[in-house]
Amino acid sequence: MALPKSESQYAGHEVTSAASWMERREVVFPTVSRVAVCGGTHGNELSGVYLVRERLKKKKLTEEDDLVSVVTVMSNPRAVQQCRRYTETDLNRCFTRATLSCTVTDKTPYEIVRSQELNALLGPKGSPDAADLVCDLHNTTANMGLCFIAYSDCDWICLHIFRYLQRQMSNIPVRFIHFDLPLNEAYSLDSVGRHGFAMEIGPQAHGLVRSNILSAMQDGVQHMLDWVRLFNSGTQFEGGTVEIYTMVKNVHYPRDPETCGLSAAVHPHLQDRDFCLLRPGDPLFKTFSGETVNYKGTEPLYPFFINECAYYEKGVALSLARRRSIAIPSIRSERDRKPRRCMTAEETEEEDETEESEEANGLWNGE
Ligand SMILES: [Zn+2]
Secondary structure, three states: OOOOOOHHHHOOEEOOOOOOOHHHOEEEEOOOOEEEEEEOOOOOOHHHHHHHHHHHHHOOOEEEOOOOEEEEEEOOHHHHHHOOOOOOOOHHHOOOHHHHOOOOOOOOOHHHHHHHHHHHHHOOOOOOOOOOEEEEEEEOOOOOEEEEEEOOOOOHHHHHHHHHHHHHOOOOOEEEEEOOOOOOOOOOHHHHOOEEEEEEEEOOOOOOOOHHHHHHHHHHHHHHHHHHHHHHOOOOEOOEEEEEEEEEEEEEOOEOOOOOOEOEEEOOOOOOOOOOOEOOOOEEEEEOOOOEEEOOOOOOEEEEOOOOHHHHHHOEEEEEEEEEEEEEOEEEEOOOOOOOOOOOHHHHHHHHHHHHHHHHHHHHHOO
16 A cells, blocks of 8 residues: 555645635644654764653653653664664664564564564554654754754644744754655654654764753754644644755765775865755865865755765765755644634634634544
8 A cells, every 4th residue: 555645644634725825824733742752763873862861860751741742762772872873773764664564583683673662652654543743863973953854845743843943943053854755665763653853963973962962952852842832732833935955865975996995085165064055066075185076966956964974884975955945834733723823914814714614624524
């Protein structure tokens, strides 16, 4: 069975059809009641590890109030204990439909067994029982600031949370990276939730913790949970436009044809310039013998994950993305029938239609 990828998977009920502009649409979603905050999926990315440890120290496994239930998960405790990215295979590549359904034997790598445990705890992936929102915490050695990484460019919940963080966090750039993969091929832990994203923050070397990066992650998680509580209590979030970066391709390191070893490093003009436009002809690498290798692509694109330490094992030097503007609709939860925000005069017209369509949605749901 083909798994739904886009709106059918992520969307709530559209209640305003007359508006021609996406930003003037209003979409009503079920509340985001069950949230998972996961860290240590990569055992040497220490901001998430320490954030999760602190949460577990202060609270029980599940933090619950009348607006949201939050479960905190140390995803790969064995790798955390060894302060390694993984022990046998990369856990954050194990959440495809195929890996989650494979038969476990004595010889199955630990991370595959663990991915199935996490899928039982937070999923099952693609099912109505899955957690409403999975936020998985990561660090990068690249100078990327705070990035959401997600598989959909039309998951309005994730995009609204992203925009909320962008507005709340003034001391770190907040961006959204979109990997255009169908749900059954989506390989990372966050894909287990009904909505989900990785929160990737850098620069921070693996195996150490920088206070400013940990603080940014703590702020990011707090703002995300604030947003969820506001949303669940009936706050309406206005539509608008956001910019996202859609992954286009990876760029590999040049290699010595004889030894197959690396023959160049990221060029100093490119190092640390994540999300600065790379134009054809711009410096890409500097070979170990001192020559500059330029970008030969024909399209200007935005580099990210520049010189990420963990990608040396795959020979990936950086990734390239296309920047796009996405219109997002207004959203609110179906917890309250009336939005709490005061409507402006030009919006009251739409509000009338909203009420009528919402009745219909109630009937379709049979709830
Ligand atoms: Zn990671």
